[in-house]
Amino acid sequence: MLKPKALFPQQFIDGHPIHQGEEFGVLCWNTQKLTERKGFQRTLEQVLAESPCLFLLLQEVKLSAKTNWFLPHWSYAVAPNMETRRSVYGVLTASRYGFKEAQARLSRKREGMFATHKSYMLSYHSLAEGGSLLVVNVHAINFVRARRFSQEIELIKQEILGHKGPLIVAGDFNVWSRRRRLSLLQFCRSVGLRQAIMVDPHHVKAYRQHPLDFIFYRGLALQETIAIDTSTVSDHNPLYARFKL
Incomplete structure (x- = not known):
């Protein structure tokens, strides 16, 4: 496993800005590196047909040089955390709205078990009335002490503290202990974030009774939520939320 290069895969297509009063869906899913498998792709198409989205936030994505499955009419950017000769792995943010900017980030520390980094993506999307929506797609570091985890969360906090507009922060946070969960809650309070509570929360991936996603x-304004049961595909289920600007 190799540290990824400075360049990261992306495809930007002209998209319209988000208008005041407009509603949009957000789908967040840890894909367990299954993105190139036909079964996953069929399931994703079905999920998107039933829960229409304008933002797609994926963690543990696997993309190869020959990948051509991804939705051709979406803009997207990848923040890799690993790269081999054949594939890139990381988080992927896709949107039907235009990207104003996309910034890929790596954790400073490596995970103890695998000696790899984790990554997150910051993407800015224009608002018609001015300003931007900031979307942060996170796969938080695992297999490190709680203090190291808190330090990495603090880095994300410093990135977004200066943003004055609407904000979405989503992903797999690996908060499988009480100390990690408290660090995440403190982070949310410090930047004014609220949690989108899922309908059917038993479908949310958990470890030691701690939800991870x-x-x-x-x-x-939160309009609707649901955790979608797709357990035959990934070991995580996708989370869906619909918002109104």
């Missing part, structure tokens, strides 16, 4: 938001 979350969608948080600020400056938006």
Whole structure:
């Protein structure tokens, strides 16, 4: 496993800005590196047909040089955490809205078990009335002490503290202990984030009774949520939330 290069895969297509009063769906899913498998792709198409989205936030994505399955009419950017000769792995943010900017980030520390980094993506999407929506797609570091975890969360906090507009922070946060969960809650309070509580929360991936996947938001009106049972595909289920600007 190799540390990824400075360049990261991306495809930007002209998209319209988000208008005041507009509603949009957000789908967040740890894909367990299954993105190139036909079964996953069929399931994703079905999920998107039943829960229409304008933002797609995926963690543990696997993309190879020959990948051509991804939705051709979406803009997207990848923040890799690993790269081999054949594939890139990381988080992927896709949107039907235009990307104003996309910034890929790596954790400073490596995970103890695998000696790899984790990654997150910051993407900015224009608002018609001015300003931007900031979307942060996170796969938080695992297999490190709680103090190291808190330090990495603090780095994300420093990145977004200056953003004045609406905000979505979502992903797999690996908060499988009480100390990690408290660090995440403190982070949310410090930047004014609320949790999108899922309908059917038993479908949310958990470890030691601690949910791992979350969608948080600020400056938006939450309209609907659901955790979608797709357990025959990934070991995580996708989370869906619909917001109104």
